[in-house]
Amino acid sequence: MGIPTSAGAVVIGGGIVGCSTAYHLAKRGVSGVILIERQKLTSGTTWHAAGLIGQLRPTLNWTRLARYGTELFRSLETETGQSTGYQQIGSIRLATQAPREEEFRRASAKAHSIGLPNQLLTPEEISERWPLINVDDVVLGLWLPEDGKANPTDTTMAFAKGARALGAKLYEGICAVGLAPGKDHLTVRTDQGEIKAEFVFNCTGMWGRETGRAWTATPVPLHACEHYYVVTDSIDGLPSDFPVVRDVDNALYFKEDAGKMLFGATELRAKPWGMEGIPNDFCFDEIPPDYDHFLPSIANAGNRMPVINTVGLQTVFNGPESFTPDQKMQLGPVPGFKNYFVAAGMNTVGIQASAAIGRLLSEWVVDGVASLDVSDSLVSRNLPFQAGQQFLYDRSIETVGVFNDIHWPYKQLKSARGARRSPFHQMLSDNHAFFGDTMGWERPLWFAPSAKKVCVDYSFGRQNWFEYSAAEHNAVRNDVGLMDYSPFAKYELRGRDATRVLQRICTANVDIDVDSVVYTTWLNQAGGIESDLTVVRTGQESYLILASSANQAKDFHWLNDHIPDGACAVATDITSGLAGLALMGPRSRDILTAFTGADLSNETFPFSTSRTIDFGYAMARAVRVSYAGELGWELYFPTEFAGHIVERVAAWRSEFDLRLVGLQAVDSLRIEKFFKHGGHDISTDETPLNAGMMFTVDLDKPGGFIGREALLRQRSEGVSRRIVQFLLPPEATFAYHDEPILFDGRHVGNITSGSYGHTLGGWVCLGYFENSDRGPVTQDLLESGRIEIDIAGTRWPVSKASLRALYDPSGSRLRS
Secondary structure, rough: OOOEEEEEEEEEEHHHHHHHHHHHHOOOOOOEEEEOOOOOOOOOOOHHOOOOEEEOOOOHHHHHHHHHHHHHHHHHHHHHOOOOOEEOOOEEEEEEEHHHHHHHHHHHHHHHHHOOOHHHHHHHHHHHHHHOOOOOOEEEEEEEEEOEEEEEEHHHHHHHHHHHHOOEEEEEEEOEEEEEEEOEEEEEEOOOOEEEEEEEEEHHHHHHHHHHHHHHOOOOOOOOEEEEEEOOOOOOOOOOOOOEEEHHHHHHEEEEEEEEEEEEEEOOOOOOOOOOOOOOOOOOOOOOOOOHHHHHHHHHHHHOOOOHHOOOOEEEEEEEEEEOOOOOOEEEEEHHHHOOOEEEEEOOOOOOHHHHHHHHHHHHHOOOOOOOHHHHHEEEHHOOOHHHHHHHHHHHHHHHHHOOOOOOOOOOOOOOOEEEOOOOOHHHHHHHHEEEEEEEEEEEEEEEEEEOOOOOOOOOOOOHHHHHHHHHHHHHOOOOOOEOOOEEEEEEEEOOOOOOHHOOOOOHOOOOOOEEEEEEEEOOOOEEEEEEEEEEEEEOEEEEEEEEEHHHHHHHHHHHHOOOOOOOEEEEEEEHHHHEEEEEOOOHHHHHHHHOOOOOOOOOOOEEEEEEEEOOOEEEEOOOOOOOOOOEEEEEEHHHHHHHHHHHHHHHHHHOOOOOOOHHHHHHHHHHOOOEEEEEOOOOOEEEEOOHHHHOOOOOOOOOOOOOOHHHHHHHHHEEEEEEEEOOOOOOOOOOOOEEEOOOOOEEEEEEEEEEEOOOOOEEEEEEEEOOOOOOHHHHHHEEEEEEEEEEEEEEOOOOOOOOOOOOOOOOOOOO
C-alpha cells in the first residue's frame, strides 16, 4: 500500500515531538493528518533520552507550558491505553554555593507565583528524606514534588496511538527529501513519491539544520553533540519513587531506572558530533564513548551518590543531542513559506517539552496565533550566519556546559564572538569597552576607566561595573553621551504601495509628511504586540524603519510576509549599509550644531522629525527621537563614511568632553523613563491596552490595521491588567525579571525588567499588575494597598508605583 498523494497536514519526523504534533493536530480537528518517518519511530534521539519531566523553566511561559505537559502525561496513558512509564516522583535540585542558593530562592518565588508547588530544603532535611545523597557540600535544595520521569519510547508510542485513534495515519520507512511551495499547498517530496498538503511540519530533530537549508534555505541553527549517561548495576533498596536529583553545580542528573541508577551530565566542554552531516540511515545508533572525556563526570557522580562506587557500571552510553547557539528551541512558522513550521533544537528537554510543542503548533494552525508568547524560540529570529558550520561548532562546545551554569544577570557567552563588529568597534575597544553579544554584534555594555578593569564579576547585586555605568547614565541626564547605534536593524520600504502596505501593518498612522517620524507597534490578529519600531517617512514612496538589533531577522520577515501579492512595495534590509551614532543629553544640540551647519533649533527641527544634514563629509539622516528620555538625535550614514566619522568623533570628544555610553546605561535610562523593551516588557502576550501604549495606535485611520478588531473587543470588555512602574528603596535587593508582585499579600503579577535608577535613587522595575476584581488598574488602586516585590523570598515594599513615568512624566525634556 503506497503513501497518500495528498493530506491536510504532513508531519516529518517520528520522534516524540513529531508524534506529539500529529496527536495535537488531530485533537484540534485538523483533518487528513499524516506522519512520515525515515526509519522507525523514536530511532533518532528520542529512544535514548533520559525521560526527565521537569517543570521549572527559564521563563514563566515555558514553565506554564511545561506544567501543561505534566498534566497531559498524567492523562495520556488513561486516554490511549498505552503505558508511558510516567511517574510523578518529584525532583530535588542541589545548590553547593551561595550564588546558586540565591538563584534557587529567586526561582522558588517565581514558581510559587504561578502556583507551582516547591519547597526549599536544608541539607539536613535532604539527607533525612534521601540518605543516598551526599550533602556534605550542599547549602540548599529546591524540591519540586510535581516533577517526574517517563519512558520516552513508551510516551512517543502513546502519542502515536492517540493520533491514530483521532484519525491520523503514521508511516515508517519513508524519507522526506525536499519541499516545494505551491499556490495553495506545499508538496513534500519523498523517496516514495510526492504528497501535497495544506500544512507541513519539519520535526526532523538533529537533521533540522540540514533540512532547513536544503529544502527552503531557512537558517535553523543547531548542532549535535555527544551526550553521555551511565546505568549502574542493580542497587539493593533503591526505591522506585526515588526522586530525580539535579546536581546542577556539577552538571549531573540522577534517576532510578528499574532498580538501577541512571546518571548523566552536560559537560563543561562538550564534544560536537556530526560536523560533516548526519546520515539518513542513522537508526538507534550509538557513538563510541570517549571514556577519558566522561571520567570526571563519573567521579563527580560517585561523590554525590556514594552508593555508585559500590556497584558496577552496567552501561556507558553515548548518543547525540542537538543544541542551539542561544539554548532556545527552533520553533514556529517558517518565514516566506505559507503554512510551513519547524520544531527542532530541543537542548535536551525534548521529552519534557514535547506536549507543549505539539500544542503550540496546533494553535498556530487552528487559532492563527500561539496562546503564550514564545518569541524567544521562533525560527524566524535567526540570521544566516548563525547556522554556519564553524559558528555552530565553536559555540556548541560552550552552550552545552552553560546549560547548568548560574543564570547571572547580563551573563555573556565567550565562544563564537566577534562575528559582527560596528565600524566604531576599535574606537570603543580603545576606550575600554566591555562588549556584549546581540545577534553576533559586539555591543559595548559599559566602559571601564582602564584596560585592566575591562572584566566582569557576576553577581545578583551590584556588579563591578555599577559605578562606571552610573557615570554614563548621569552624563546623559545632565550633560551629553555618545552611543553606537550601528547594530540597530534598519529596513527600507519603497514603492507605489509602500504607504498602503505599511498602514495595514502599523498601528500608528504612517501616512504622514515626508521627514516626519512616528513610533508604532505591529500586532498579530489577536492584538498581541509582535514588535515596536520607529518609522521615518523619507519620501512620497519610501520609508526608513528602525528596529531592535535583536529582532533584525524576525521583524524583517514579518514585514516581508505582510506585503500582499501584487503590491508595488519592496522591503530591503539595509542594516549593514548604514552606520549609526546617537547623541543624547541636554548639551546634545550645542555639540551637534558645532559639527554640522544644519539648523537644529526646536522650531526648525522639533521632536519626531527627521532631516538629512551634513555630518563631517558625510550626509546623515538625523532622527530626533530618544530612547534615553532626553533631548537627542540618532544619526545614520553610509558605512563607508564611518572611518572618516571615527576621526572626527575622536577630535569631537576631546574638544567637548564627550562621554561614551554603553547599553547598561541605556537600559537604566529607559526604565526610569518607563520606556518598554520588546522581549521583556512587551510581547505577544500583551496588547497596547495592557502595555500603556495606546498612544502608538490610531483606531480611526483609514483601512484599519492587523489586530484592530481584537483591540476594539478588548477595550469594550475592559482591561484589568496594566504595566506599572515601581520604585524600590535604595537598600532593596535587585529585581531583574519574573519576580512576583504582591498587593496586600496577594500575587497580582510579575516584574518584566529592572535596573537601578541613578536619577530616581533606587531600583526601578516594570511589571504587569492584575486587578483581582477584574476592574481597571488605576492610580487610586495602586495607592490603596501595600505593594511588595518578592525577591529571593524577601518581600520588599515599593516606595512608589505609577502608571506614568516617575521621571519627567510630561516628556518636556525630550521636546526641549
